[in-house]
Amino acid sequence: MSQHKIKTLIVDDEPLARSGLRLRLEKFDDVEVVAECQNGLDAVSMISQHRPDLVFLDIQMPGLNGFQVINKLKELKQPIPMIIFVTAYDSYAIKAFDVHALDYLLKPADDERLGAAIKKVREYFATQNQDEQSRKLVNLVAELTGDDCEEILRKLASGEAVETNPYPDVLAIKDGSEVTRVNVSDIQWIDAAGDYMCVHALDGMHIMRKTMKELEQELNPQLFVRVHRSAIANIRYVKKLVSHISGEYHLILNNDTELKVSRSHRDKVKAAMKM
Secondary structure (H helix, E strand, O other): OOOOOEEEEEEOOOHHHHHHHHHHHOOOOOEEEEEEEOOHHHHHHHHHHHOOOEEEEEOOOOOOOHHHHHHHHHHOOOOOOEEEEEEOOOHHHHHHHHHOOOOEEEOOOOHHHHHHHHHHHHHHHHHOOHHHHHHHHHHHHHHHHOOOHHHHHHHHHHOOOOOOOOOOOEEEEEEOOEEEEEEHHHEEEEEEEOOEEEEEEOOEEEEEOOOHHHHHHHOOOOOEEEEEOOEEEEHHHEEEEEEOOOOOEEEEEOOOOEEEEOHHHHHHHHHHHOO
C-alpha cells in the first residue's frame, strides 16, 4: 500500500458513537478523518464532496439507511469508497457480511476489532480491487432484499429503487457506556416518561432517549400500533380489546398489563386487532 493517508468519513446518527470512533481512529497514523455526518442524506453529499477512501457507515439511520446510501451513490454514478458497516443488527445480517467478505463493526466496537478492520482496509488498498468490492456490496444488498445479484445490478443500472427492510430486528439501547441489544420481537409495549422511552420487553424494562414519533417510525406498523400519544403496543402480545361503559377502550396484554386507547387512535387499534 502507498503511504498516502486513508481519507475517512464517519457516518452515524449518534454523536457519542461518532466521537468514540474518531478517538479510536487517532491511533492509526495512516487514517485521516476528513468529515463526519449524522444521516444518510448528508452521507451521500459528503461522499460526493470529499471523495473519501473509506467510510464507516451506520446502517440504521434517519433519512436513508446504510444500504440506501450505497444505492443512491450508484444512482448518482458516484464512485463507492471502501465501506465498513457499523451495525447493531441481528446475527442474520452479520452472517451476510461474513459471507460476502465485507467488514463490519458491531456496536460498541472494541479496539481489537477496529484494528482488524483497518488491517483489511490496508490490504484492500494494496490490491486496489474496487470492482470486486462493488460487486460484494451488490451481493450483500441482493441477499438482504431477497433479489438475485443480476436483478440488483439491473435495478441499479436503470435507476430503480432497491428496497431494503427499513425496520430493524434489534434495537440498540444505549445506557452510559453500555449498549443493550433488544430483539424487537420481544418488545411488548413502550410508554413515555418525559424525554425517555420505557421499552418493556420479555427480559425487563429498558430506558432509551428517543421521541415516541421517532420510535414509531422505526417499528414495523404491521406489528406495532400507537394506542395513545404516550404508548405503543406490539399486537402480538395483545390478549383482548375491552370497551367500558364510559366509552373508553383498553388493551389487555398477555401479561395483564392494561393500556388505555385514546379516541384518536381507536380506529387504528381496532383495524390492527383484525389483522
